[in-house]
Amino acid sequence: MSGPTLNGRLAALRERVVGVVESRATDDPTAGDPLRGLYVTPETALRAASRPLDGAGTAWAADATAGGADAVPAADAERDVHAYADVSADVPPHPGAGTDRLSTLARAFGLGALDAHILLTALAPDVDRAFEPLFGYLNDDVGRRRATVGIALGLAGTGPHEAAARDRFHPAAPLCAGGLLVVEDEDRPLPGRALRVPERVVAHLLGDDGRLDAGLRDAGVELLPPTADEPATASEALDALAARVRAAAPVTVHLRERIPGVAADAVATALCAAGRPVLRLRTGSGEDGAAVAPVLLREARLRGAAVVVEPLPREAGPLVRALAAPDVTVVLAGTDAPGPRWAPRVEILALEAPGDDVGSAELWRRELGPGEPAFDLAEAVAPYRLGGGQIRRAARSARALAAFEGTELTAAHVQRGARLMSAPLLDSHARRVRPAVGFADLVLPEEPLRELHELTARARYRDRVLGAWRLRTGGGRGRGVVALFAGESGTGKTLGAEVIAGELGLDLYVVDLSSVVDKYVGETEKNLERIFAEVDRTDCVLLFDEADAVFGKRSEVRSSHDRYANLESAYLLQRLEAFDGIAVLTTNLRANIDEAFTRRLDLVVEFPFPDPEQRISLWEACLAGAPQAPDLADAIADCAKAFELAGGAIRSAAVTAGYLAAARGGPVTGDDVRTGARREYQKAGRLLPDAGVPWAP
Structure with missing residues (x-):
């Protein structure tokens, strides 16, 4: 059988407080004064001075005999002080109490009977306004309508004169340490300090747990x-x-x-x-x-x-x-x-925590719901290292996105949901690029293309090979994938990194060297560590463009500058050993990269300068979406032979041709393409083809 409810406890407490008030009023000469509490008369001062030292305790206990079953007889006050002060949660805060919320809370927070009584007294005005005038009267101040330490202890038959009773208000005692009670008015002596119960605790005792604090x-x-x-x-x-x-x-x-x-x-x-x-x-x-x-x-x-x-x-x-x-x-x-x-x-x-086999396709399949997807799910999710709850949220996001677009679930939906779960915090040191290209946009010979496909396979299946198949060596080495793209400027190295990220369904982050390299000793390493640590934890592709600026060769120490530069390189060598992410380094001068770095690279991909046939393909790919004049194909073939331009320069020339055509309001013509090619030669400070070429100046 359950014990009394909180309202029942408060009703009993109110009867007790009323009994104390009535008992005090019988011999209080100012009881009928309408201004009582706003000033202190000489009679009131003399009456207060004549009270015993423990008037807030034993005398109140005697007054409380009119309060019914909860009253504490004055003769038993000393015994009940120690009973109330006992911290044992087995002592019920109310005679005959059962498993109500107050008793449950007392057990959960390790409250004794006196603690529970103090808590009940403190929260009384928050539940029943009838307590406010009663507490105002007992406080001798109509403006102070909360129970004080003296009132709470007095109603229990004790007072602040008892060390055990005072201790219940110590910051380390269960009531205050547990956040159940706030003792206000720190500038007042302890007996006069007001007591308040946080609203969240009041709501819980009333049965409301719907909202968080x-x-x-x-x-x-x-x-x-x-x-x-x-x-x-x-x-x-x-x-x-x-x-x-x-x-x-x-x-x-x-x-x-x-x-x-x-x-x-x-x-x-x-x-x-x-x-x-x-x-x-x-x-x-x-x-x-x-x-x-x-x-x-x-x-x-x-x-x-x-x-x-x-x-x-x-x-x-x-x-x-x-x-x-x-x-x-x-x-x-x-x-x-x-x-x-x-x-x-x-x-x-x-x-x-184990983490070698996270991201299983079986869990993805279970979370995406019944039916087999129309794409290779295992390949689509292989680059992502997510846990069960993250996969659950990513799958929910993918389904919602597909429903919003009104289409069947695709690999793009799944990968977008997964990216949301693993978005890194690299924006202060790197620039994010959302890949919008694929292998079809690359114009490269067969060998570098094969190596780029191998690089995507390493990134996609590294957990299987290095984890499940245990092909990783010891020494604390990570399972990261690091590649070096080497070649002349404009040969497609940055585009290749974007293609890798796009094929894996990941974002590309280009490191901003200006925010990494610092003139102060040790700061560059700290900035690099922040980047590596973040990439270790998330799923993205990190690009160090012009990597020889930080991955350069160590040199003989002839000055303090050489020494600190070598320390920077040594740090990078050690960090690459433990790296768990995916990183691509690009350089125009492979000879400037320290040989110790190349040993730690998974692949070195050479991006050659395009030959005439490849230059034709590059011109055609760049101008594929533009309106074209009939003479454009012949002009492209002539430019590809006459102008030795890399892919980046060809793209710039094609953009120039596009602007010329747009300003004229017509399609891209052969003259537009020739003008764009000449501009790129002039920008590079190179000599134009000889005057025998019809369009040369």
């Missing part, structure tokens, strides 16, 4: 409700790890992830499937996370929820110390090892 919503905390679905991730090892965390007693776990969010997502999914809500905090700032931690723990205890925090910042000590609790399951996920100086109140279980 406003502070948590502002901090970006997400509430994951319990589900009846079986947890599904892209990895059996992740499933096993999540099941162990789910089955454990309240525990604080640190998951060191290779790919951010994958293991944390698996554990959160498993906890929800076990019927437990999860509060997930995504934070990039240790200070912000530490500030919201007390409210987060309070919400977890109120809901019986677990807490998942990711990614942990580098300076995570304050956040971890604030969150570590022996009675709440807390999962801390990040790519760095746990700090030795965190020193939390509870033991942290450090686990290495």
Whole structure:
């Protein structure tokens, strides 16, 4: 049989307070004064001075005999002080209490009977306005309508003179440390300080758990409700790890992830499937996370929820110390090892999260729904390293996009949904390029084209070859794919990198060297580390254009400048060994690249200068979408033979021809093409073909 409701408890408390007020009013000479509380008369001062030292305690306990079953006889006051001060959650806060919300909250927060009584007294005005004038009278101040420390303890038959009773208001005591009680008016002596219960706690005790605390919503905390679905991730090892965390007693776990969010997502999914809500905090700032931690723990205890925090910042000590609790399951996920100086109140279980076989096509197929897609799903999703929850959200986004466009689900929809889940934060050091070209746009000989196809295969199947087939060597080497594109300016190196990104369904990020290279010692390495670390965690293609600026040869140390330049190269050599992403380096001068870098490259692709036949193909590809005059084909053939231009220069010449035709209001003619070719020769400072050519000046 359940115990009294919160309203029943408040009704009993109100009777008790009324009894105290009536008892005091019988011998209070100012009880009938309409201005009572606005000033203190001499009679009131003398009466207050004549009270015993513990008048806020024993005397009130005697007054409270009119309050019914909740009253504390004065003779038993000393015994009940210690009974109330007992922190045991087994002591009910009300005679005959059952499993109501107040009793459940008392057990969850480790409250004793006195704590529960203080909490009930403090929240009374927030639920029943009848308490306001009563507390105003007891405070001798009509403007102070909340219970104070003295009132709360007096109604319990004790007072601030008892050390055990005072201790219940210490910041480290359960009420204040748990965020259940706020002691206001710090400039007043303790007995006169007002008590307030946060609105979220009041709502919970009244049965309202529909909304998160406003502070948590502002901090970006997400509430994951319990589900009846079986947890599904892209990895059996992740499933096993999540099941162990789910089955454990309240525990604080640190998951060191290779790919951010994958293991944390698996554990959160498993906890929800076990019927437990999860509060997930995504934070990039240790200070912000530490500030919201007390409210987060309070919400977890109120809901019986677990807490998942990711990614942990580098300076995570304050956040971890604030969150570590022996009675709440807390999962801390990040790519760095746990700090030795965190020193939390509870033991942290450090686990290495598996991540070798994430992104399985089978999970994608299950999340995309019934029916076999009309494209090779395994090949479309192979470049992405996503966890179960990320795949679930990406699949939902892909289906929604296809429905919005009114078309069948395609590989482009799936890849766009996956990109949304792995968008890197590189905008401060790199420029994003959304690939809009493919292999059909490249004009190259057979050998470099074959090598580019091999490069896409390495990026697509590296998890299978290096992970499942265990062809990766030791030494802490990563599973990244790094290639060098070498060739003269304009031969298609940057375009080739864009084609690789487009074939893989990834974004291309071009490193802005001006924001990376720094004149101060060590700053260049720090900027490069930020870039590499971000690319390690996300799915994109990184392009170092003109890479010899940072990957140049080491030289003999003849000055401090040489020494620091060599340190920069040594750092890059070590970082490439542990790199997990996809990177392309381009250079016009391969000889300037240090030989030690070439050993760490997966492929070196030479982009040759185009021959006349290839130049014709380049001209035709550039002008394919423009209106063409009848003489254009012959002019293109003549220009391809007479003007030795690389692909980039041909594109610029074609753009010039297009502008000339647009200004004239007609199609692109042979003269337009010849003018564009001459402009490119003049820009390069080269001599024009001899005067024997009909169109030469």
